[in-house]
Amino acid sequence: MASGIKDKVVILGMGCSKFGERWDASPADLMVEAFEECLADAGIEKKDIEMGWFGAGIDAYNVGSSALPLSLALRLSNIPVTKVENMCATGTEAFRGAVYAVASGACDIALALGVEKLKDVGYGGLPQRTRGVENDMFWPNLSAPGSFAQLASGYRAKHGIDRTELKRAMAHVSVKSHANGAKNPKAHLRREITEEQAINAPYIAEPIGLYDCCGVSDGSACAIVTTPEIARRLGKTDLVSVKAVQLAVSNGDEASFSDWDGSYLKTTRIAAQRAYNEAGIRKPREEISMTEVHDCFSITELVTMEDLQLSDEGQAVRDVLNGDFDADGRIPCQIDGGLKCFGHPIGASGLRMIYENYLQFQGRAGDRQLPNARLALNHNLGGFPHQNICSISIIGRYE
Amino acid sequence: MFGITAYGAYIPRSRLSRAAMADANDWFDTSLRGLAKGERSVCNWDEDTITMAVEAGQDCLSLLDASSVGALYLASTTMPFLDRQNSVVVSQALNLGDHLRTMDVSASQRAATSALIAMLEAGSSDKGSAMLVASEHRRSKCGSRAEMLWGDGAAALGVGSDGVMAEYLGCETYVTDFVDHYRGEDSTLDYEWEERWVRDEGYLKSVPLAVSRLLEKAGVKAGEIAHFVLASDQAKTPPAVAEELGISAEAVVDNRIASMGVSGAAHPILMLTSVLEAAQPGDLIMLAGFGQGTDVVLFRATDQIKDRRPKTGFAGALERRRPDTNYNRFLSFNNLVERETGKRGELDKQSYLAAMYRKKDLLTGFIGGKCRECGTIQIPKENYCVNPDCGALHSQDDYPMSGLPGRVKTWTADRLTFDWNPPAYFGLVEFEGGGRLMMDFTEVEAGSIETGVAVSMHFRIRQFDNQRGFRKYFWKATPSGQ
Numbered sequence: 001m002a003s004g005i006k007d008k009v010v011i012l013g014m015g016c017s018k019f020g021e022r023w024d025a026s027p028a029d030l031m032v033e034a035f036e037e038c039l040a041d042a043g044i045e046k047k048d049i050e051m052g053w054f055g056a057g058i059d060a061y062n063v064g065s066s067a068l069p070l071s072l073a074l075r076l077s078n079i080p081v082t083k084v085e086n087m088c089a090t091g092t093e094a095f096r097g098a099v100y101a102v103a104s105g106a107c108d109i110a111l112a113l114g115v116e117k118l119k120d121v122g123y124g125g126l127p128q129r130t131r132g133v134e135n136d137m138f139w140p141n142l143s144a145p146g147s148f149a150q151l152a153s154g155y156r157a158k159h160g161i162d163r164t165e166l167k168r169a170m171a172h173v174s175v176k177s178h179a180n181g182a183k184n185p186k187a188h189l190r191r192e193i194t195e196e197q198a199i200n201a202p203y204i205a206e207p208i209g210l211y212d213c214c215g216v217s218d219g220s221a222c223a224i225v226t227t228p229e230i231a232r233r234l235g236k237t238d239l240v241s242v243k244a245v246q247l248a249v250s251n252g253d254e255a256s257f258s259d260w261d262g263s264y265l266k267t268t269r270i271a272a273q274r275a276y277n278e279a280g281i282r283k284p285r286e287e288i289s290m291t292e293v294h295d296c297f298s299i300t301e302l303v304t305m306e307d308l309q310l311s312d313e314g315q316a317v318r319d320v321l322n323g324d325f326d327a328d329g330r331i332p333c334q335i336d337g338g339l340k341c342f343g344h345p346i347g348a349s350g351l352r353m354i355y356e357n358y359l360q361f362q363g364r365a366g367d368r369q370l371p372n373a374r375l376a377l378n379h380n381l382g383g384f385p386h387q388n389i390c391s392i393s394i395i396g397r398y399e
Numbered sequence: 400m401f402g403i404t405a406y407g408a409y410i411p412r413s414r415l416s417r418a419a420m421a422d423a424n425d426w427f428d429t430s431l432r433g434l435a436k437g438e439r440s441v442c443n444w445d446e447d448t449i450t451m452a453v454e455a456g457q458d459c460l461s462l463l464d465a466s467s468v469g470a471l472y473l474a475s476t477t478m479p480f481l482d483r484q485n486s487v488v489v490s491q492a493l494n495l496g497d498h499l500r501t502m503d504v505s506a507s508q509r510a511a512t513s514a515l516i517a518m519l520e521a522g523s524s525d526k527g528s529a530m531l532v533a534s535e536h537r538r539s540k541c542g543s544r545a546e547m548l549w550g551d552g553a554a555a556l557g558v559g560s561d562g563v564m565a566e567y568l569g570c571e572t573y574v575t576d577f578v579d580h581y582r583g584e585d586s587t588l589d590y591e592w593e594e595r596w597v598r599d600e601g602y603l604k605s606v607p608l609a610v611s612r613l614l615e616k617a618g619v620k621a622g623e624i625a626h627f628v629l630a631s632d633q634a635k636t637p638p639a640v641a642e643e644l645g646i647s648a649e650a651v652v653d654n655r656i657a658s659m660g661v662s663g664a665a666h667p668i669l670m671l672t673s674v675l676e677a678a679q680p681g682d683l684i685m686l687a688g689f690g691q692g693t694d695v696v697l698f699r700a701t702d703q704i705k706d707r708r709p710k711t712g713f714a715g716a717l718e719r720r721r722p723d724t725n726y727n728r729f730l731s732f733n734n735l736v737e738r739e740t741g742k743r744g745e746l747d748k749q750s751y752l753a754a755m756y757r758k759k760d761l762l763t764g765f766i767g768g769k770c771r772e773c774g775t776i777q778i779p780k781e782n783y784c785v786n787p788d789c790g791a792l793h794s795q796d797d798y799p800m801s802g803l804p805g806r807v808k809t810w811t812a813d814r815l816t817f818d819w820n821p822p823a824y825f826g827l828v829e830f831e832g833g834g835r836l837m838m839d840f841t842e843v844e845a846g847s848i849e850t851g852v853a854v855s856m857h858f859r860i861r862q863f864d865n866q867r868g869f870r871k872y873f874w875k876a877t878p879s880g881q
Contacts, residue, residue: 121742122742123741123742123743125815128742128743128746128816128817129746130746130747133751133754134754134757134758136862137754137755137758137762137861137871137873138758138761138762138779138838138861138873139837140823140825140837140838140839141813141816141817141818141823141825141839142813142816142825142837143813143815143816145811145813145815146811146813146815146816146823146825147811149811149813150809150810150811150826150827151809152811153809153810153811153826153849153850154808154809154850156850157849157850157851203812203814203822204813204814204815205811205812205813205814205815205816205822206811206812206813206822208811251785251787252781252785253785253787255827255835255836255837256777256778256779256785256834256835256836257775257777257785257786257787257835261808261809262808262809262827262850384837385809386809386827386837
């Protein structure tokens, strides 16, 4: 039986660029910004990095394919670099590759970097793009809000929840993230909003309004990972270690076969349980101190609370409205603003979440510092509720 | 006995108010105000001659066994493809198999009556039945009389000897190169000559000639004709022709200009379907098609005429309507204005023909798979059965799903994505008996979609590749009863 990844790998350093509409920054500029912070934080030299994992989500509008853009931008010393792409789970995938390399003993020090340049396309929202030659022939032209909005229809039908009540809970999710994002200097959206603004904003995809959608941002984030022993040898204290990294990928069951009702993410439930097992977590509600979830849309965050077992099924609306996931709530969610306000440069998002965990554990989170944060869960969803990739990482203090 | 054994009809749901059309254009031509009565049928953006033909064909197949159809003729002057047999697309969408004769008949307003005559004169096909589908998506100039009077629609007929509801008694054609209007190879719109000349030298001369020859041949008196179909956008012309011939005024079939407009080459057949719904056993039916001469065909209704009714039929198709007053949308749907699509609309819509051919059973036939091992129904049909408890390899038999009812599981109305008629409605549909698919919806009226709503499947245009003059088709879900 595999022993899992728990406590085998620690974070040596992390960096994250400012997210936002970075009109004057190229993908290489963003990568360098995140990398320089990370390298300085790790306290090593570039030549000490032995392997790299590079994540970028939408090649055609971003850096192009392969690992070359990373190696060229950072002038790495011909080390092996692997390019990964797994939709919105890309950042966590890059991290997973680097962590596994260190844990396996293939190398001592590995780099994971994610980047996305989304604001070169000339319009708001994610770029309209091909889904593959065959898929384009019969898939609807579903936009990201159009696919995730359907969670609301499934959730309403399953739990008999009134449209207005659900919309109010969705608004609460966004109001909370805006309040958090306002305290984060690197966040894309730094203005607080009211519940009325969120509810009355123009519709993007029924029932998702403008303020139910996350920011579409340029940005980069990166991590350098190593073993606890090497980190100690390099003089590091207050170590932050990887407790679990898990991935669950749809196989067509939700979309083509099962009685899945569209009100939840099957993959999140699977990945969460696997991650809890790997991390040895038995009571997530008591053990997890903070979450960074894939709040691409407010409704996604809401149902994710149930999928992660942090709310009872059908109770997320009540818990959200009760403030359970607010900055001062039972388990703060998106304390850095989340995808909603920190922003969502696809390839960087999973690493951005870990960056926030890392700052919180080291007491470096400034105005948004949480008391006693010990264990964090990060969650990404790539694709659509009916077929997707879910990644979950659990990061905590190394004790 | 040989003759008509089945029929079906389709009229696009959207009906544009002629008053709204006149409001938009009578500043230019005040005479349009005089035509501003009633409404006309208008294709949705995702409808064309092929999709309407499939709808009418499906309705006809509610009376006809698909496996009995040995020939499919498609008549239209507005075929989407000049070189790609349109009738083959229709036959595959109707799942008529790969062993039948297909043919496109075009280039005249009497294309459909000429095709019908060819079918009737050819006698029984080797499989027993032949099907004619006449369909027209009419285009006309902005602000024209034609735009006011025309409409879109399709009709289908089954021809054979099993279950004859209208017995074939004979036909006649008078041929003359009378050019009342024409459309040359480089134009998409008609050029027309003066109405009064068309009436006096055209209808009033050519139709009586053909009709009298047929009456004489058949030994029938004009006064015995119970139903006289003469499609024309000139409201007063069919009664004038009937009077000239001695056919009673009550026999003249109303061309439904007020409720749908005249649907070109499809109209004679569509009006014939209205007759087949109303005729009594023994009634004599004279069908005329006018264009570079006249086709006429004579039928006698049999005892079966009262029992054989298709699922929708003419009255059902006419009644299923969605009133519209948006003339600008009509212009947009008919490519009569240069439209802003937004940058999302600029995505390349290249059609990869090899891949399209590979997927044709799914794309055109809406054929899924049923697992021989566990019975699971799935669409698309894939290599491994989707049932995790089965997972058998290459175990699925073809399973046509276009006729299956479904229910909405999840849905949205998307205003971000590109669509010719936003918001784009789509969602997850679960089919009766099993199988589910994330798919486009069409013909959705605001407020009509919710989880659990029943839907039916419709063959529609999925995408236009305007860069290369191609269009792709797929099936979409529509709330039942719309």
